[in-house]
Amino acid sequence: MNDVKRQPGEASPPADASPAAKMRWTAGVPRWVKVFVITALGLVLLMIVVMLLSGGQHGPGRHVSSAGFDAPVAYSVTAASFFSADDASVLSWR
Amino acid sequence: MAMPPALRRAMLAVHIICSVGWLGAAAAYLALGVAAEVSMQPQVIRAAWIGMEISGWYVIVPLACLAFLTGLVLSLGTSWGLFKHYWVVIALVLTTLSLTVLLLHMPSVSALAVLARTADDALVSRLSGDVPHPALGLLVLIVVTVLNVHKPRGLTPYGQHKQAKEAKGSNKRRTSATPIGGLKITPSPRKDLPC
Numbered sequence: 001m002n003d004v005k006r007q008p009g010e011a012s013p014p015a016d017a018s019p020a021a022k023m024r025w026t027a028g029v030p031r032w033v034k035v036f037v038i039t040a041l042g043l044v045l046l047m048i049v050v051m052l053l054s055g056g057q058h059g060p061g062r063h064v065s066s067a068g069f070d071a072p073v074a075y076s077v078t079a080a081s082f083f084s085a086d087d088a089s090v091l092s093w094r
Numbered sequence: 095m096a097m098p099p100a101l102r103r104a105m106l107a108v109h110i111i112c113s114v115g116w117l118g119a120a121a122a123y124l125a126l127g128v129a130a131e132v133s134m135q136p137q138v139i140r141a142a143w144i145g146m147e148i149s150g151w152y153v154i155v156p157l158a159c160l161a162f163l164t165g166l167v168l169s170l171g172t173s174w175g176l177f178k179h180y181w182v183v184i185a186l187v188l189t190t191l192s193l194t195v196l197l198l199h200m201p202s203v204s205a206l207a208v209l210a211r212t213a214d215d216a217l218v219s220r221l222s223g224d225v226p227h228p229a230l231g232l233l234v235l236i237v238v239t240v241l242n243v244h245k246p247r248g249l250t251p252y253g254q255h256k257q258a259k260e261a262k263g264s265n266k267r268r269t270s271a272t273p274i275g276g277l278k279i280t281p282s283p284r285k286d287l288p289c
Binding site: 029030032033036 | 180184246247248
């Protein structure tokens with residue numbers, strides 16, 4: 001989402017900005033970018049760990065609990081076609 | 095490639111409507127996902143999954159696609175560019191990621207909505223909700239919104255290169271000004287150019 005856009009001239013540092021302020025616009029990778037990237041990588045790693053700890057399952061089958069379920073499952077072929085092999089085993093006919 | 099101001103404002107209005115609409119629709123989807131997660135009543139779970147499918151395909155997906163496209167047009171049609179500023183690049187990456195995950199996830203939502211419509215109450219009551227996807231999506235959209243409002247400074251190496259090139263070209267044009275009526279025009283330094 002790129003909502004409110006400034007006027008074209010504002011994409012650059014202000015004309016009356018001090019030399020130090022202008023340097024901050026152009027010098028190296030800003031600190032906020034580094035912090036942002038490190039935080040994002042940490043969150044992605046955390047998500048991977050959580051997914052692995054929860055059995056590594058990711059798909060529609062995850063939304064169906066099979067524990068204690070022994071009634072015949074009746075659902076359409078359209079729905080079943082979206083499930084992977086792992087998911088299908090979760091939803092298999094008993 | 096600068097857009098005419100009227101077109102830019104119109105595009106901006108469409109972009110804000112779509113982006114804010116996407117955020118709101120994602121919040122509504124999350125509410126349905128939580129309802130399906132916590133409820134034990136088959137009717138509630140069934141209604142929630144059907145609602146998630148309809149709102150997903152007919153509200154969230156169109157709004158997300160439009161927000162993405164108008165964002166691209168606005169970036170390319172103004173001096174912000176697509177790869178000149180770190181905040182624009184990060185917003186682009188996060189929006190692309192959100193849209194991709196959304197489009198990959200929606201077929202699963204459709205499958206579960208079909209299951210919710212056709213299965214008996216015993217199976218439907220064992221369907222859980224859909225919380226992680228909309229919750230993470232909402233978080234990413236909030237981050238993108240904050241980036242767009244705050245516009246933190248920082249030029250990418252490509253942006254610095256482009257800016258230096260533009261400044262150089264502008265200086266060249268000014269120094270090559272031809273004398274008029276025997277008077278040599280000495281250009282005054284422009285104040286609107288960055289160092």
